Amino acid sequence: MADERGLLLLLALAVVAIGTVTAVTRPGLWRLGQDGTPAAGSGVRYGGSYSAGRWVPITPRRQDWSGFQGRGPGAAK
Amino acid sequence: MGLTSLGGRRDSALLLWPLVSLLLPLLPLLVLLLSALEGPRRLLMVVPEGQRVLSVPFVLEDGWLGSPRLALTADIPANSTIELDVALLDASGRTVLNLTKDGWRASGTWSEGGESGTWEEADAALTLAMRPGQSGRFQLAVQLQDLLDQAGQPLPHPVVVRGSVRNHSLDAPLLLFTAALTLAVVQVLLLACYGVSRGRWVQRSQEADAAIRCEAGGPGLLRVGVVARWELPHDNPPLGQPPEPAALELQVSDALGRPRLRHRGMVVVAHRSDDGDHWLSVRHTLHLRLPERGSYRFRVKVPQEFRVDGDAWEMEWLQLSVEDGLMSAWPVAVLPLAGALEGR
Numbered sequence: 175m176a177d178e179r180g181l182l183l184l185l186a187l188a189v190v191a192i193g194t195v196t197a198v199t200r201p202g203l204w205r206l207g208q209d210g211t212p213a214a215g216s217g218v219r220y221g222g223s224y225s226a227g228r229w230v231p232i233t234p235r236r237q238d239w240s241g242f243q244g245r246g247p248g249a250a251k
Numbered sequence: 252m253g254l255t256s257l258g259g260r261r262d263s264a265l266l267l268w269p270l271v272s273l274l275l276p277l278l279p280l281l282v283l284l285l286s287a288l289e290g291p292r293r294l295l296m297v298v299p300e301g302q303r304v305l306s307v308p309f310v311l312e313d314g315w316l317g318s319p320r321l322a323l324t325a326d327i328p329a330n331s332t333i334e335l336d337v338a339l340l341d342a343s344g345r346t347v348l349n350l351t352k353d354g355w356r357a358s359g360t361w362s363e364g365g366e367s368g369t370w371e372e373a374d375a376a377l378t379l380a381m382r383p384g385q386s387g388r389f390q391l392a393v394q395l396q397d398l399l400d401q402a403g404q405p406l407p408h409p410v411v412v413r414g415s416v417r418n419h420s421l422d423a424p425l426l427l428f429t430a431a432l433t434l435a436v437v438q439v440l441l442l443a444c445y446g447v448s449r450g451r452w453v454q455r456s457q458e459a460d461a462a463i464r465c466e467a468g469g470p471g472l473l474r475v476g477v478v479a480r481w482e483l484p485h486d487n488p489p490l491g492q493p494p495e496p497a498a499l500e501l502q503v504s505d506a507l508g509r510p511r512l513r514h515r516g517m518v519v520v521a522h523r524s525d526d527g528d529h530w531l532s533v534r535h536t537l538h539l540r541l542p543e544r545g546s547y548r549f550r551v552k553v554p555q556e557f558r559v560d561g562d563a564w565e566m567e568w569l570q571l572s573v574e575d576g577l578m579s580a581w582p583v584a585v586l587p588l589a590g591a592l593e594g595r
Contacts, residue, residue: 178443179440179443179444183269183272183440185436186436186437187275189432190276190279193279193425193429197279197421197423198315198316198421198422199315200317203318203380204382206382206383212379213380214377214379215377215378217354217355218350219350219351219353220351221338221349221351
């Protein structure tokens, strides 16, 4: 029983340490110069992306965008 | 651990260190609270169509304590769409990132079932979470490409773009999840520390007394639980009030039958009713400390019946439970052995 209590305490400490440190340091966050682009929300188009540390613009191309994206009054009530 | 005093004596049944674990789930919440104290740097840009507008310079810091977070929102008229070019410039004015935000804002009215109201939805904001690689001054360059109404016609209004820059933003959902998960683990830990007994014995009787002989005792507390129930012999509701507190007797004898404890106390009798059923019940818990493990007999006795105001409550069942090896987070009243205790 004592071993189980110790393991549970270690588990609680590990959970709080790993979760908090990861949330603070955010090791997976995109870094300027890193290949690719940062995660983007809806309706965002990047004008290029990083490759080998250089920003490589893409050829401007207007996307077929339908404009209004609202779901209408049913979702707004 | 868990050594404290009861009447000046060390009590080995007290276990305090698991209580400290209750502070663990607060740590992520405290970090979240501290991060909220960081005031964001506000940006405001008025962007006419076709012009490139620069924000005031701001600093993006690179480090381990959180990460920069840029948020932009375009204030656009209802029922319009926008195409907004946004570029991030470094201290030398070089574009290090550029993007286009396709935004919209729609509103209208609804009516259904005799009720009506207005609705509004929008997607005219963007958020960038990233690390700059190294700390430095940056600027945003914003250019309005299109601002169109619902018919696709250009709107002449300039657009106000509001922004905020935070340098130490944290992953708030992960912190909340961490707090919840830690709390769950801590609850399991507390259950393992205080809710689990070494042995448990239960005896249920139809009579007004019940007895258990078992191998019990040793380190920790011993808990004697008594649950009793009396019912009326008919389905009619009771005529009078519930009875006064009733006498409960507990006797503990050792392997040779020698009495180690005779306790008699008064316990509260509660009147319960549910869906037309009425009954009287007693729930009582007593704690003992039997330092030496051995064979003990536990016997409890409660009144066979109550006669109050014309009601004749008869014994339905009596349940006796014995658990040993329990630890407690706080001092509990323990019945003394080898003696008699009268009344409470």
